[in-house]
Amino acid sequence: MTNDRSIENWIQKLNEETLHKGVDRRSFLQGAGKVAGISLGMVMAQSMGGFSVSAEEAGLEDYPFLLGVASGDPLPDSVVLWTRLATDPLNGGGMPDRNIPVKWEIAKDEHFRHIVQRGTEVTSPALAHSVHAEVGNLEAGTVYYYRFKVGKDVSPIGKTKTLPSLNADVASLTFAFASCQQYEHGYYTAYKHMAKEDLDLVFHLGDYIYEYGPDEYVASTGNVRHHKGPEIRSLEDYRNRHAQYRSDADLQAAHAAFPWVVTWDDHEVENNYADMIPEKGQSVEEFVQRRVAAYQAYYEHMPLRRSSMPHGVDMQLYRQFSYGNLANFMVLDSRQYRSDQANGDKSSPQTEESLHPSRTLLGGEQEQWVLDHLGTSNSSWNVLAQQIFFAKRNYGPSPDQPRYSMDGWDGYTPARERITEFARNENMDNLIVLTGDVHANWASNILADFDDPSSHMLGAEFVGTSITSGGNGADKRADTDRILAQNEHIKFFNDYRGYVRCHVTPNEWRADYRVVPFVSSPGADISTRASFVYGKDSDGLKEVSTATVPQGKQTSSEVEDDRHEAHNRAHKKQAQKGKHMQMN
Numbered sequence: 001m002t003n004d005r006s007i008e009n010w011i012q013k014l015n016e017e018t019l020h021k022g023v024d025r026r027s028f029l030q031g032a033g034k035v036a037g038i039s040l041g042m043v044m045a046q047s048m049g050g051f052s053v054s055a056e057e058a059g060l061e062d063y064p065f066l067l068g069v070a071s072g073d074p075l076p077d078s079v080v081l082w083t084r085l086a087t088d089p090l091n092g093g094g095m096p097d098r099n100i101p102v103k104w105e106i107a108k109d110e111h112f113r114h115i116v117q118r119g120t121e122v123t124s125p126a127l128a129h130s131v132h133a134e135v136g137n138l139e140a141g142t143v144y145y146y147r148f149k150v151g152k153d154v155s156p157i158g159k160t161k162t163l164p165s166l167n168a169d170v171a172s173l174t175f176a177f178a179s180c181q182q183y184e185h186g187y188y189t190a191y192k193h194m195a196k197e198d199l200d201l202v203f204h205l206g207d208y209i210y211e212y213g214p215d216e217y218v219a220s221t222g223n224v225r226h227h228k229g230p231e232i233r234s235l236e237d238y239r240n241r242h243a244q245y246r247s248d249a250d251l252q253a254a255h256a257a258f259p260w261v262v263t264w265d266d267h268e269v270e271n272n273y274a275d276m277i278p279e280k281g282q283s284v285e286e287f288v289q290r291r292v293a294a295y296q297a298y299y300e301h302m303p304l305r306r307s308s309m310p311h312g313v314d315m316q317l318y319r320q321f322s323y324g325n326l327a328n329f330m331v332l333d334s335r336q337y338r339s340d341q342a343n344g345d346k347s348s349p350q351t352e353e354s355l356h357p358s359r360t361l362l363g364g365e366q367e368q369w370v371l372d373h374l375g376t377s378n379s380s381w382n383v384l385a386q387q388i389f390f391a392k393r394n395y396g397p398s399p400d401q402p403r404y405s406m407d408g409w410d411g412y413t414p415a416r417e418r419i420t421e422f423a424r425n426e427n428m429d430n431l432i433v434l435t436g437d438v439h440a441n442w443a444s445n446i447l448a449d450f451d452d453p454s455s456h457m458l459g460a461e462f463v464g465t466s467i468t469s470g471g472n473g474a475d476k477r478a479d480t481d482r483i484l485a486q487n488e489h490i491k492f493f494n495d496y497r498g499y500v501r502c503h504v505t506p507n508e509w510r511a512d513y514r515v516v517p518f519v520s521s522p523g524a525d526i527s528t529r530a531s532f533v534y535g536k537d538s539d540g541l542k543e544v545s546t547a548t549v550p551q552g553k554q555t556s557s558e559v560e561d562d563r564h565e566a567h568n569r570a571h572k573k574q575a576q577k578g579k580h581m582q583m584n
């Protein structure tokens with residue numbers, strides 16, 4: 001990390017670069033300082049005799065909680081409660097250009113008869129009137145309900161849950177993970193179903209938004225909704241895009257039902273960027289400005305702790321969560337610190353460039369942090385909650401003509417080997433990797449040496465499909481049988497949309513691939529396409545159930561590289577629009 005810049009420097013930089021007009025610098029700096037420091041004082045004032053904000057004081061004519069509520073980053077004694085005030089979410093928020101206090105309440109019951117704490121957060125225009133209330137002094141492993149108030153307006157109610165006590169003996173955990181929710185590609189039916197599950201926690205593994213203009217990135221089954229506004233670049237653009245996604249009722253329901261732990265992938269900024277290097281077609285200087293805007297908007301819209309507030313161009317997103325002694329989750333950031341993709345970021349065989357030991361995916365500091373946690377963990381399971389395909393995956397036309405993704409861990413093989421070698425030396429058999437990015441379900445054994453099927457079994461990787469990205473999909477693709485045959489450690493593929501539900505006990509990790517047969521119209525039912533169990537033995541993954549998905553298309557003509565092609569077509573459309581704009 002290079003987060004050594006102070007918050008004052010960040011605020012100053014933000015003020016100079018991205019703050020919209022009409023707020024004078026002095027009042028902005030004072031307001032932003034209060035955002036960082038005011039919470040505790042206001043909470044104390046509240047507990048000492050109440051705090052009231054009348055409708056007149058708040059001065060809002062329209063309902064400000066149109067983006068719903070969320071909670072996240074739970075700890076045994078604390079959780080973040082999120083909302084963002086916006087009366088006109090898709091057009092800059094519609095809020096007055098001043099700080100506005102927001103009251104919050106957290107209770108043991110959904111009727112708020114047993115309120116355990118109240119407090120007030122002061123929201124500011126500088127952070128899009130977002131609330132990140134870090135509520136402490138809570139009981140471990142406990143369900144709470146929360147809501148916000150401004151004047152007479154009360155938010156929807158959210159439900160959340162703290163983590164079990166550190167090192168507590170925990171019998172089980174049930175959670176879901178999701179990723180990739182291109183708004184135009186389909187309806188968030190999967191989230192509607194997720195909200196009804198009985199979950200302790202949700203992980204989001206990236207591509208929460210997509211940056212494209214309307215109909216630039218088109219699903220194979222067509223786009224059924226449309227991005228508002230062109231390709232996003234400015235802070236206001238990113239805010240409006242987050243707001244468009246967050247206006248979806250099904251997404252709001254899933255946020256309101258469980259605490260979420262989020263991490264980003266590339267599309268929260270731009271397709272396949274690497275550290276400060278953009279995809280193409282823009283200068284590094286332009287891109288750095290863009291990344292600052294994107295990171296800030298991401299922070300503003302996610303239930304993240306203040307420790308993740310952006311500092312200059314950086315943002316601390318990798319972090320660790322202990323679920324009692326059952327699971328040690330390391331949430332990774334594989335975008336902010338990575339070396340540029342090798343081989344021109346094209347599907348390719350390994351080359352001297354892609355195999356160079358100097359290449360890093362996590363950056364030196366984060367990589368060492370992972371190894372330190374793996375080395376000291378006493379947890380039943382060690383989990384990397386992250387973005388990109390970890391296991392080796394040759395999707396070339398034959399074993400002798402290999403092609404790998406240069407954007408996944410295959411493009412950073414030495415970095416992967418530094419983790420697998422460490423795990424092998426520690427004799428680990430409890431390494432679980434959770435993955436998004438590739439818009440399909442996969443399950444794979446993790447071997448000490450992917451080229452040697454008899455090598456030490458370190459654990460398993462569960463790759464979750466997209467919520468919508470890619471469109472309806474099918475049970476399998478034209479290249480599925482070949483890819484499974486030439487990658488023996490990979491045990492499962494499926495191309496419907498949905499999420500993965502995991503049920504974890506000390507000795508067994510079960511993954512249920514929950515899928516919907518279509519997203520191009522609302523109303524699909526959910527079912528479990530397959531369930532896999534990993535039991536810390538040399539047999540690796542076992543399929544324990546499999547089922548045909550009603551109404552699902554069985555086979556598509558798509559192949560793995562089609563996803564890259566869809567992005568390339570989107571990029572060409574963007575480039576043509578850019579040229580057109582220059583000519584005018």
Ligand SMILES: [Fe+2]
Nearest residue numbers: 180207437469
């Ligand atoms: Fe994606």
